[in-house]
Amino acid sequence: MQLPRWWELGDPCAWTGQGRGTRRMSPATTGTFLLTGEISNDPITFNTNLMGYPDRPGWLRYIQRTPYSDGVLYGSPTAENVGKPTIIEITAYNRRTFETARHNLIINIMSAEDFPLPYQAEFFIKNMNVEEMLASEVLGDFLGAVKNVWQPERLNAINITSALDRGGRVPLPINDMKEGVYVMVGADVPFSSCLREVENPQNQLRCSQEMEPVITCDKKFRTQFYIDWCKISLVDKTKQVSTYQEVIRGEGILPDGGEYKPPSDSLKSRDYYTDFLITLAVPSAVALVLFLILAYIMCCRREGVEKRNMQTPDIQLVHHSAIQKSTKELRDMSKNREIAWPLSTLPVFHPVTGEIIPPLHTDSYESTNMPLMQTQQ
Template sequence: MAGQRLIASCFLAGLLFSRGLAFSLPVLNLYAVVGEIFVHEFEIDDFKDAFPSSMDENEPPEAPVTFHTNLLDYPDLPRWLRYIQRTPYQTGYLYGSPTSKELGKQTIEVKAYNRYTYETARQTMIITVAPSSDGEMPYQADFLVKNWDVDEVLPADIQDLFLQAVDSMWEQDGLTVVNITSALDRGGRVPLPIENRKEGVFIKVGSKEPFNECLTKVMSPANRNRCKLQQQPALTCYDTFSPRFQIDWCNLTLIDLTNIYTTEAVTIYGDGVLEEGSEFNPPDDAPDREFFSDFLLTFLLPFLLALLLALLLAYIMCCRREGVQKRDQKTSE
């Protein structure tokens, strides 16, 4: 009987241990291009089959799953990557725009957590950042979309709709989404949970052709004055964004990289050894200084003030008492 209990306990412990281990999915190879938005979706259904309890009939069909992403052997993601997932029942997004400093391969570790069974699954992603074949987009326009959240514009079909609206106004071919940033990351406020308000999202679009007259007129001094009066600028062309995308034209930014010349400072490191005669020599003839006046000001003045208050309190408590006899004389019979 004791042997059967021991075998059952070992079997149960092994079962719990196997359920607690993280199942590893195959390595995923992804590619990102410098100067273009990179988006990867974490579908919950892709990780559900990796959990050992996926064959359990008692598990709900829509179990909540959350994700945690980090650079391999580091606690956080690279600087150019961000991750967002609104609820454990929605798709998670890994997105960002790499620069020329991120060229090469970066290994990202993804952990999926089943919030119903507390099981985990792991996947390794290798992101290869390559330079753009078309080069850097010298003309970039940064739009603030007020009625969308960042996770809502990350899908490819929504980005295509936005590019179509930009193409109709900019009248240029070969437009590219350079970057997508939440308005909260740019100093925006969290909206109140009323009237279906959104956080807002900045979408930066790049092109090789200069800005047309419609976009440059938005940045005119007259329209800047209208923005100071909290009025929207007057557009000289048809607003192809409305009503699907509500653009805050006062926050439009036009970037012309052809007129920006920056030189990166180069740090020159020495050998770490001081030259002869360059060590610090403290002065030997420092003048003497008396601190007696500072002592009196720091200790004696508060002491005298406390003594004065104590004497005043003693006088009020001991010398100003009327007594019972004086009280009875003033009290009528």
């Protein structure tokens, strides 16, 4: 299909070309393919998916910040995809003219056993986004700095992952903060002494205290890449013991167990009387015995008042009787006492004639029946 003028397929930085639209790669490398609209300034968006499926393979990622920026298709295939051609459908949409173009990208995945990279180191770069790191010149500068420190014969970028895919937080849009990117590189020689400095107890202690470790070769990266040395990971696959066990798959047919024989229709009767006694009668009998024992203790073994008085000294009984007698007398006196009515509640003037009424003696009236005012005569 002829591509429109506003769409250009960029060159990958880790794949070797076999004609336009066909690429070869191996699990030991990271592939990057640039989808760009540099010929035109129109806003262009891209949609990528595996042919015949609604989404891309699990190992392939795609990122495009804005319709005016380039789209980047990148990823590292796994060993399960070796020998299987992967066809990626790329659809481009011009948001100004509404033109649409489609292109198929064929990826041939080769085996990496001929070029083993047993020593792998993963770096975390703070001042880079994933699309910035995937640029060929930036990734080349980083691999050059690593090669200067490591001094290997062969060095490849195995995997590049955004920090957001590892559970990182989206940075605030201030001070040109970046998301961060993880870059895993592999080499054919053991790690250098500079990379081993991260494993020193002093540097491990500084990392646990959230302090920056002291690395002698950090100045070789500092000019362009700000590396978090506390998050570096060194993997030596030559010392790893393989625990993989080959699974022997059967034919999927269960062994023959003979002809099925259902139970007979004439079943023997079963007596459940013994089960009834065990499950119901025995617990009931035990509960009844416990109830009788408790009733005997609570009702039949009471000491009584007479036994209590016999065991109590006479002086205590006299004191107790005197207290009860005094309490009873005080209660009787409180019931029979009379309270004199205050003079302010007694009538002073006759309600009809207005004459002055002499105060009445309180002894001639019952305190409970004395009215506040005399009735009208």
